[in-house]
Amino acid sequence: MRNDMVPFRLPPLRSLLAPLTGLTLFLAVWQGVASQIDTTLGKFPGPVETWQQFTNLIEEYQQEKIREQKFYERQRIRNEKKLQENPNAEIVWREYRGMPTFFDKIRRSLITVASGFLLGSLIAIPVGLLIGISKTAYSAINPIIQVLKPISPIAWLPLVTIVVSAVYVSESPLFDKAYLTSMFVVMLCSLWPTIINTAAGVGSVTRDMQNVSRVLRLSPLTHLRKIVLPCTIPSMFTGLRISLGIAWMVLIAAEMLAQNPGLGKFVWDEFQNGSSQSLARIMVAVVTIGIIGFLLDRLMLLAQRWVSWDKTATLR
Amino acid sequence: MNPPLPHLELSQVSIEFPTPKGPFRALRDINLKIAKGEFLSLIGHSGCGKSTVLNIIAGLYQPTEGVVLLNDREVREPGPERAVVFQNHSLLPWLNVYENVKLAVDQVFRDKPSSWKKEWIEHNLKLVxxxxxxxxxxxxxSGGMKQRVGIARALAMQPEVLLMDEPFGALDALTRAHLQDSLMEIQETLKNTVIMITHDVDEAVLLSDRIVMMTNGPEATIGEILPINLPRPRNRLTLSKDPTYAALRAHVLDFLYAKQARRIEEGVLA
Structure with a gap:
């Protein structure tokens, strides 16, 4: 680690004052406006109702955990009994199949977004490097990227759904189709910013750096490894960070449509359910989506700072 | 007495660059013979193609006509035996000083044990x-320190010819004087062949065995070659009162500002 890294320090109280005031004001406005909106499902949920539903969701999660424990407990006792009666009896262990709780859905969303983002990045980084290095590859691929880039990933969803159904046929599928569909849509939209920023990063390799490499007679591979990659990494991570942000936004919409049991489906199900609690539960999901999105961005920012050799650049 | 076989030779070197208005002939008929261990300066106005000459010797440019021979072998591509110290240091910003030199050492001395390489890197850093x-x-x-590292990196390649493209151009006068002294010291011990581009007449006279003065472009060529027969080691303070030094200096200034005075109205080719 470099010596100019400052150890983590808690911010002083004064610097917390402004954000806390902002937050309080926001909550007040939210509560005020919410009480003015009457819907067919009752009043629009304010922060208080949303918080109540959040605690409810935690409770439901705990109850579900207890049910699961009891299920396994019953199964164990049943199986032990069987063995006592007949030591050669065939024992079947069944997996608990309860309703996925809110937190299971968060996990599902995170797994979906992570896998789609990783897959997308694995494609985007080499493509970005390629079109950054080769002018020919750039003129061949760039027009396609420019046309594909503005397409809303959701427009792909019906096509992806059909293709996944047609192609992914398996007796014992490792992944369910809703997951694959959402994951591919996430992958599609996380490609472009990474490709474009990686290519731009390669463009920042100066003529001088190239000349250094030529004088040293670095092989193409060494040139890529020692000059191009390190020079590109800060820009590449900017692209990755934008990609992950978009991926998370798109995921929610994709899950609604593909019925992947993540946060998107949670929102959709509550919307269809239409009980008096639904709006507040949707609000919980909305706030959760925002907080997770924020945390993902912070995570990428940390990664960006970690890999960036240009310590004078302010990354925020 | 037979003249020694030239170590580095440029013979009838010309170069044309393609432009939208047709080929642009930047240099023509460059003929130069350089002995081993010689310190040569290239001086001339901006845009006269000094850097182009250097880049051709480095192998970064290919001459349109003519040939560059190093030890009787044609130069066709860049290589570490013709190390370049670039104008703006061109260190890799993600590597520290040691690693920047190491990149060169790892490449040029692949087969040496790592303990040897470590010592060699440290030795070269000490030199500068x-x-x-x-x-x-x-x-x-600082800029001067970066340029020192750039020189260490070039020296660490153990080049036969050290090519320096205005190495001290971007530095303040004090730092420049300091680095010039360092360079003379290093040259005294290592006896490299050095070709240096400069704008600075004092620098050229102080450091060189010969000064190659170039005419203005386009179609720039060598106008005059001035041998500097000042004894070494040279000291800038004693030299400043030396009449020979003053005469040589005046000669170069005369070439630059009387014979090759820039005619501003012709426009400046950068």
């Missing part, structure tokens, strides 16, 4: 007085 800052990154050191 930069061993104390080996863990610093380029962004953390």
């Amino acid at each position: 007085h930069m061993d104390h800052a080996r863990h610093k990154y380029p962004a953390e050191i």
Whole structure:
């Protein structure tokens, strides 16, 4: 680690004052406006109702955990009994199949977004490097990227759904189709910013750096490894960070449509359910989506700072 | 007495660059024979193609006509035996001082054991007085220090010819004087062949065995070659009162500002 890294320090109280005031004001406005909106499902949920539903969701999660424990407990006792009666009896262990709780859905969303983002990045980084290095590859691929880039990933969803159904046929599928569909849509939209920023990063390799490499007679591979990659990494991570942000936004919409049991489906199900609690539960999901999105961005920012050799650049 | 076989030879070198208005002939008929261990300066106005000459010797450009021979072998591509110290240091910003030199050493001395390489890197950093800052990154050191590291990197390639493109051009006068002294010291011990581009008449006279003065472009060529027969080691303070030094200096100034005075109305080719 470099010596100019400052150890983590808690911010002083004064610097917390402004954000806390902002937050309080926001909550007040939210509560005020919410009480003015009457819907067919009752009043629009304010922060208080949303918080109540959040605690409810935690409770439901705990109850579900207890049910699961009891299920396994019953199964164990049943199986032990069987063995006592007949030591050669065939024992079947069944997996608990309860309703996925809110937190299971968060996990599902995170797994979906992570896998789609990783897959997308694995494609985007080499493509970005390629079109950054080769002018020919750039003129061949760039027009396609420019046309594909503005397409809303959701427009792909019906096509992806059909293709996944047609192609992914398996007796014992490792992944369910809703997951694959959402994951591919996430992958599609996380490609472009990474490709474009990686290519731009390669463009920042100066003529001088190239000349250094030529004088040293670095092989193409060494040139890529020692000059191009390190020079590109800060820009590449900017692209990755934008990609992950978009991926998370798109995921929610994709899950609604593909019925992947993540946060998107949670929102959709509550919307269809239409009980008096639904709006507040949707609000919980909305706030959760925002907080997770924020945390993902912070995570990428940390990664960006970690890999960036240009310590004078302010990354925020 | 037979003249020694030239170590480095440029013979009838011309270069044309393609432009939208047709080929642009930047240099023509460059003929130059350089002996081993010689220190040569290229001086001329901006845009006269000094850097182009250097880049051709480095192999970064291919001459349109003519040939560059190093030890009787044609130069066709860049290589570490013709190390370049670039004008703006061109250190890699993500590597620290030590690693920047290491990149060159790892490439040129692949087969040497790593302990040898470590010693060699440290030795070269000591030569330029930069061993104390080996863990610093380029962004953390001054321009003069960066240029020192650039020189250490070039020296670490153990080149037959050291090519320097205005190495001290961007530095303040004090730092420049300091680095010139360092360079003379290094040259005294290593006896490299050096070709240096400069704008600075004093620098050229102080450091060189010969000064190659170039005419203005386009179609720039060698106008005059001035041998500097001042005894070494040279000291800038004693030389400043030396009449020979003053005469040589006046000669170069005369070439630059009387014979090759820039006619501004012709426009400046950068």
